[in-house]
Amino acid sequence: MGEPLVSLTGLTKWFEIGGGMFRRPLHVRAVDDVSLVIQRGETLALVGESGSGKTTLGRTILRLLEPTDGEIQFAGKIVTHLKDKDLKWLRRKAQMIPQDPYSSLNPTYPVNKALEEPLVIHGLGNRQERWERILTALDSVHLTPPEFFAHKYPHMLSGGQRQRVVVARAMILDPEFIVADEPVSMLDASVKVSILRILKEIQENLGVGFLHITHDLATAHHFAERIGIMYAGKLVEMGPHESLLTEPLHPYTQALIEAIPDPDPENRFRERPALPGEPPSLVNPPAGCRFHPRCPIAREGLCDVEEPLLRELRPGHFVACHLAE
Amino acid sequence: MAILELEHLNFHYRTLRGAVRAVDDISFEVEKGHTLAIVGESGCGKTSTAAAILRLLPKNVARYDGIVRLDGKNVMELSDEEFRKTVRWQGISMVFQGAMNALNPTARVGKQVAEPLQIHFDAEKEEAMARASESLRSVGLPEYVERSYPHELSGGMKQRVVIAMALILRPGLVILDEPTSALDVMTQTNIINLLKRLKKEEELSYIFITHDLALASELADEVGIMYAGQIREIGPSEYVYPSPKHPYTKALLKSVPILRSSESPISIPGVPPDLIESPFACRFHPRCSVSFEECGWSAQEFADILERLRASGEDGGVRWGEAEVEDDLTLVLKPEDGMDPVTYRKALEEAFHEQEESTRAFKAVTKVEVRDGGVAVTLHEATTPYMIGEAHRAACLLLRKGGEKDG
Amino acid sequence: MAAPPALGIVATLKDAFRTVPGIVGGGMLVALLAMVVIVPIYAPFDVVSTWGDVSAWVDNPRLAGPEWSDIFVPGTLPRTITIQPEDFRKTKVVSETFGITTIVLRSTFDFSADYFPGELTFRLFTTFKDITPLVSVQLERPDGETVELLRTTPENQAPTANSYPFSQTITVPETLRNIRAWATSNFNATDVAFPKPEVTLFAEGGEDMLDPHRARLMRGEYGIRVIAVAFDSEDNIDGRFLVFGRVFGLAGTDHLRRDLLTGILWGAPVALAFGTVAALIVILTQTVFGAISGWYGGRTDEAVQRASDFFLIIPILPILILISIFYRPSIWAILFVVVAFSLVGGTSKVIRSIVLQVKQEQYVESATSYGASKIRILFKHIFPRVMPYTFALIALAVPAYIFLEASLAFLGLGDPVLPTWGSLLGTAYNNNAMFNGFWWWIALPSAGIIFATVAFALLGYSFDKVLNPRLREQ
Numbered sequence A: 001m002g003e004p005l006v007s008l009t010g011l012t013k014w015f016e017i018g019g020g021m022f023r024r025p026l027h028v029r030a031v032d033d034v035s036l037v038i039q040r041g042e043t044l045a046l047v048g049e050s051g052s053g054k055t056t057l058g059r060t061i062l063r064l065l066e067p068t069d070g071e072i073q074f075a076g077k078i079v080t081h082l083k084d085k086d087l088k089w090l091r092r093k094a095q096m097i098p099q100d101p102y103s104s105l106n107p108t109y110p111v112n113k114a115l116e117e118p119l120v121i122h123g124l125g126n127r128q129e130r131w132e133r134i135l136t137a138l139d140s141v142h143l144t145p146p147e148f149f150a151h152k153y154p155h156m157l158s159g160g161q162r163q164r165v166v167v168a169r170a171m172i173l174d175p176e177f178i179v180a181d182e183p184v185s186m187l188d189a190s191v192k193v194s195i196l197r198i199l200k201e202i203q204e205n206l207g208v209g210f211l212h213i214t215h216d217l218a219t220a221h222h223f224a225e226r227i228g229i230m231y232a233g234k235l236v237e238m239g240p241h242e243s244l245l246t247e248p249l250h251p252y253t254q255a256l257i258e259a260i261p262d263p264d265p266e267n268r269f270r271e272r273p274a275l276p277g278e279p280p281s282l283v284n285p286p287a288g289c290r291f292h293p294r295c296p297i298a299r300e301g302l303c304d305v306e307e308p309l310l311r312e313l314r315p316g317h318f319v320a321c322h323l324a325e
Numbered sequence B: 001m002a003i004l005e006l007e008h009l010n011f012h013y014r015t016l017r018g019a020v021r022a023v024d025d026i027s028f029e030v031e032k033g034h035t036l037a038i039v040g041e042s043g044c045g046k047t048s049t050a051a052a053i054l055r056l057l058p059k060n061v062a063r064y065d066g067i068v069r070l071d072g073k074n075v076m077e078l079s080d081e082e083f084r085k086t087v088r089w090q091g092i093s094m095v096f097q098g099a100m101n102a103l104n105p106t107a108r109v110g111k112q113v114a115e116p117l118q119i120h121f122d123a124e125k126e127e128a129m130a131r132a133s134e135s136l137r138s139v140g141l142p143e144y145v146e147r148s149y150p151h152e153l154s155g156g157m158k159q160r161v162v163i164a165m166a167l168i169l170r171p172g173l174v175i176l177d178e179p180t181s182a183l184d185v186m187t188q189t190n191i192i193n194l195l196k197r198l199k200k201e202e203e204l205s206y207i208f209i210t211h212d213l214a215l216a217s218e219l220a221d222e223v224g225i226m227y228a229g230q231i232r233e234i235g236p237s238e239y240v241y242p243s244p245k246h247p248y249t250k251a252l253l254k255s256v257p258i259l260r261s262s263e264s265p266i267s268i269p270g271v272p273p274d275l276i277e278s279p280f281a282c283r284f285h286p287r288c289s290v291s292f293e294e295c296g297w298s299a300q301e302f303a304d305i306l307e308r309l310r311a312s313g314e315d316g317g318v319r320w321g322e323a324e325v326e327d328d329l330t331l332v333l334k335p336e337d338g339m340d341p342v343t344y345r346k347a348l349e350e351a352f353h354e355q356e357e358s359t360r361a362f363k364a365v366t367k368v369e370v371r372d373g374g375v376a377v378t379l380h381e382a383t384t385p386y387m388i389g390e391a392h393r394a395a396c397l398l399l400r401k402g403g404e405k406d407g
Numbered sequence C: 001m002a003a004p005p006a007l008g009i010v011a012t013l014k015d016a017f018r019t020v021p022g023i024v025g026g027g028m029l030v031a032l033l034a035m036v037v038i039v040p041i042y043a044p045f046d047v048v049s050t051w052g053d054v055s056a057w058v059d060n061p062r063l064a065g066p067e068w069s070d071i072f073v074p075g076t077l078p079r080t081i082t083i084q085p086e087d088f089r090k091t092k093v094v095s096e097t098f099g100i101t102t103i104v105l106r107s108t109f110d111f112s113a114d115y116f117p118g119e120l121t122f123r124l125f126t127t128f129k130d131i132t133p134l135v136s137v138q139l140e141r142p143d144g145e146t147v148e149l150l151r152t153t154p155e156n157q158a159p160t161a162n163s164y165p166f167s168q169t170i171t172v173p174e175t176l177r178n179i180r181a182w183a184t185s186n187f188n189a190t191d192v193a194f195p196k197p198e199v200t201l202f203a204e205g206g207e208d209m210l211d212p213h214r215a216r217l218m219r220g221e222y223g224i225r226v227i228a229v230a231f232d233s234e235d236n237i238d239g240r241f242l243v244f245g246r247v248f249g250l251a252g253t254d255h256l257r258r259d260l261l262t263g264i265l266w267g268a269p270v271a272l273a274f275g276t277v278a279a280l281i282v283i284l285t286q287t288v289f290g291a292i293s294g295w296y297g298g299r300t301d302e303a304v305q306r307a308s309d310f311f312l313i314i315p316i317l318p319i320l321i322l323i324s325i326f327y328r329p330s331i332w333a334i335l336f337v338v339v340a341f342s343l344v345g346g347t348s349k350v351i352r353s354i355v356l357q358v359k360q361e362q363y364v365e366s367a368t369s370y371g372a373s374k375i376r377i378l379f380k381h382i383f384p385r386v387m388p389y390t391f392a393l394i395a396l397a398v399p400a401y402i403f404l405e406a407s408l409a410f411l412g413l414g415d416p417v418l419p420t421w422g423s424l425l426g427t428a429y430n431n432n433a434m435f436n437g438f439w440w441w442i443a444l445p446s447a448g449i450i451f452a453t454v455a456f457a458l459l460g461y462s463f464d465k466v467l468n469p470r471l472r473e474q
Helices: A054-061 A084-093 A111-121 A127-140 A146-150 A159-171 A189-206 A217-223 A241-246 A251-259 A265-269 B046-053 B080-086 B109-121 B125-138 B143-147 B155-167 B185-202 B247-255 B299-311 B341-354 B360-364 C009-016 C020-042 C067-072 C173-187 C260-296 C298-313 C316-326 C331-340 C346-360 C362-369 C374-410 C421-430 C439-467
Strands: A006-017 A026-038 A043-047 A069-074 A094-097 A177-181 A209-214 A226-231 A234-240 A311-314 A317-319 B002-015 B018-031 B035-039 B061-070 B092-095 B173-177 B205-210 B222-227 B230-236 B322-325 B330-334 B365-371 B374-379 C081-083 C089-095 C100-111 C119-127 C134-140 C146-152 C162-165 C220-230 C236-244
Touching: A006 A054, A026 A054, A026 A069, A026 A209, A026 A234, A043 A054, A043 A189, A043 A217, A054 A094, A054 A177, A054 A209, A084 A094, A094 A159, A094 C362, A111 A127, A111 A146, A111 A159, A127 A146, A127 A159, A127 A189, A159 A189, A177 A189, A189 A209, A189 A217, A189 B247, A209 A217, A217 A226, A217 A241, A226 A241, A226 A251, A234 A241, A234 A251, A251 B185, B002 B046, B002 B205, B018 B035, B018 B046, B018 B061, B018 B205, B018 B222, B018 B230, B035 B046, B046 B061, B046 B173, B046 B205, B092 B155, B109 B125, B109 B143, B109 B155, B125 B143, B125 B155, B155 B173, B155 B185, B185 B205, B222 B247, B230 B247, B299 B322, B299 B330, B299 B360, B299 B374, B341 B365, B341 B374, B360 B365, C009 C374, C009 C439, C020 C260, C020 C439, C081 C100, C100 C236, C119 C134, C119 C146, C119 C220, C146 C162, C146 C173, C220 C236, C260 C298, C260 C331, C260 C346, C260 C374, C260 C421, C260 C439, C298 C346, C316 C331, C316 C374, C331 C374, C346 C362, C346 C374, C362 C374, C374 C421, C374 C439, C421 C439
Parallel strands: A043 A209, A043 A226, A094 A177, A177 A209, B035 B205, B035 B222, B092 B173, B173 B205
Antiparallel strands: A006 A026, A006 A069, A226 A234, A234 A317, A311 A317, B002 B018, B002 B061, B222 B230, B322 B330, B330 B374, B365 B374, C081 C236, C089 C100, C100 C220, C119 C162, C119 C236, C134 C146, C134 C220
């Protein structure tokens, strides 16, 4: 398979809060010791509840945040602690698609100006060439005719159309890697799928690697090759989507799947099993396995003491649980 | 027995751009102890329907009429003051979208839950606090929550507080507007379980407003599908989910990614319509995969099609000439190169007939006649579909035709 | 708090001028600007530059109300009647025998107002060789009486005038003596303690003509005659006779006879220039510092914010007063001080808070992710978003600076040359205009200040209406 596109080793990001003159600062362990690889042309979906650290992980990989510990390799180069000015090539090769199409475009910029800016920053092409690239990019996200959309302002576009523009902006530099952070969670059901299809096309046709951050396991199931489950800053399970959904190994993944309804009129007659409690504080996470206080099968003396490591139990299917077999 | 009946409820409001027909001639009923889920995309008028039922109207209301019957009594006849005193919160209460983030951060939860009782219903403080604490207990919150401030509670707990507020006067009907949209999956499941339990134990009725068909099935005894301010399909869940009738419902169900199925979701083309300039006749027809000639061609749309055909040279040798739109259903075509109108009329009629298989709009032509040096083309009156059926109703012309086509 | 609405500057202006306050405020501003255009035509700069020079305004009545104060009283208030040297018919008789030259000036004027004139003044321009001529000034009344007002030997050579303000009975006591004698002997008038020449001379003959409160006005054609006996044939005299009215111009005059309209009109450009320039510079610099503070955060933020706190607690008015006591700063020097003490302040805090919200918008992070530098994002993405707010803040700050300038001028610490609304009010106050009923002296400059500040306040409010989501209407 060759050299991986992105490779994380023990990536850790802690935020410092509340430090004062006489107080020791506290640390929010948003991402704690995560290792994974993403290949060219594949989509890894990172699924978790809010506060699980999935967004922080995405932003740290893009070096919008500086990691506290661990290592990030991008296309073989270590980018863990590069300074801003040395990051320009990464900024060209790796892009972000943020969540909210209503805030991810500058309202005062027409579409062509929004798309042109990355090209201008990286000094690519003359005016005419840039214009052609803009039209190509709009075409690739099915905003046709592109000339028509190029002169629109964001407020003239629907949410779905805006998100297409955002995708086009991420595509315009021909990136190799894209972090899509909940790219469709704010969109209506009827347009959600069309955006996801476009992302899939880009992934398959252009060989771009995707990290798709989402809370929606069903979306991940349909649009990603592999799924990683995050809980309280930790990667608890990762594997091919089919295997992970049909044979979840981690009790948290199992509970997550149980909690998601499919459209079925029978649903209303029974209560759905759900985990008690809330995800733990990231400032002072539980010792041992971070899931053990909510875990239905936790074993005293083991799960509350020893932190489980990620083990490969099935081919390509990893889990961080002492009790999984 | 129906706890709530709506008949031809309308609620429009004015904006700078024009009137928004947020609730357009909506009729439905909610049985006692049942849940009606209203499902639709953003801006389809779901929340406005709730506001219209509770008479929470903005200043710029342009039209508000119809019948809202609560326990058989038409509450539209009540004055605002009577409505506030006897219906709102006592008969029907509501859990607003995002209400958990609107809790007053400076007041203790118990006090906040009790406050409406004291202010609106002149309850004594002790009694109000007792009712509040009872209500909080009924949504499964421990006692200490009463004395807590909102920021000390988790999202799920705050949502329970909001539900407790809606239940404090023991209304028969609660409107839930996206009650779990800001919550995580696990918390969402817990809240839905609570709602299920309350429904069973207290015989509550719900109107459950959501954009999520899968979530709707968790509570819905009946489902209403809304599109562009109108209910387009409504019926018992057992019918609607497995065999939807309206093309929009079908498309919507197919667009949902399903966890336990490998069938790929399919998106609906186009953009949800604007409630100000909604499409002619059936509002879904521009996005509909099975719509046909009668589902709504306005003269303007027809003229646009002629123009497009002319521009692409697919006019079959007939020069359409310049089209002038007269009204919704009539347009006048002028012959271009001094052709005699009578000959022109004949040529047009033949062209429409010959090409009606390739250009469906031509099927809508009902009359072609000579008029003031041109030819007037009259279109089939595009009918707004009305609800068809008994328990399971849908508003689609295709159903009236009898021949249900595959979509 | 909701993110600031996404509007460009042009859209904001368009929307703002569509609101009622926007239309009214805009209209008022246009009127002010029209005033600025008119000013140089009505009173060029060299007119207003003589503001401090008393002699430039002597031909105006003193403390006269505006002409339109007629509407408050029955009848017509007298306007100033000026008989210029060329209006006099001059006869010069040179007598060879005695070497004496007799010069007679005569002119008539019609007095038809319904109130007594304000003052009488005669200015005599004489040219003589060795010996001053002997001059007699006489008033001819419609009833045929002639009163000698003065007999004198003028000292000053033309063009310096010999001024005889008859109404100032201390300066020219002889006139009052003559009038008293004439009135008591010819009309058997009852003498009173303080008769007024301008009353008795224009009163119907009779017992009460010396009493300013009871005398009755006599309308008709009056004449003024000046007879000079000179001792050289080359000697000459000319005169200017002024029957001062009680009203003058559109805005009246002050105690130094200055035309208040000139002052008020010149107040507009001064106030506008000071207000807008101060507001523009102060708000723009504060915006830049505020944006930098919010965008870069960390130590920069801390520094800017502490500096803002410092400048906010410095009382600028006392400092300006202090400076003004030691120097006599021009208006531009005051402006400089104001700007220097407001480089950061309230606006930088407001802008910082807006930037902190804009910073949260995902397009800002997106820009970082595709490689935009911090400074690029600041200029290309942050500034355009805060500029509409800056406009609103400028519009709202202008009245504050107009007030500041007016307050300083009121305290007598303003520009030493230019009249401004504040300084007009200050002099009015110091001359007890309020208690003496010189209402125009207070009302009109105040109206100027109110008009200008309301114009900008309305404009600011209209921006606020567009930009503030809570005020934004459907």
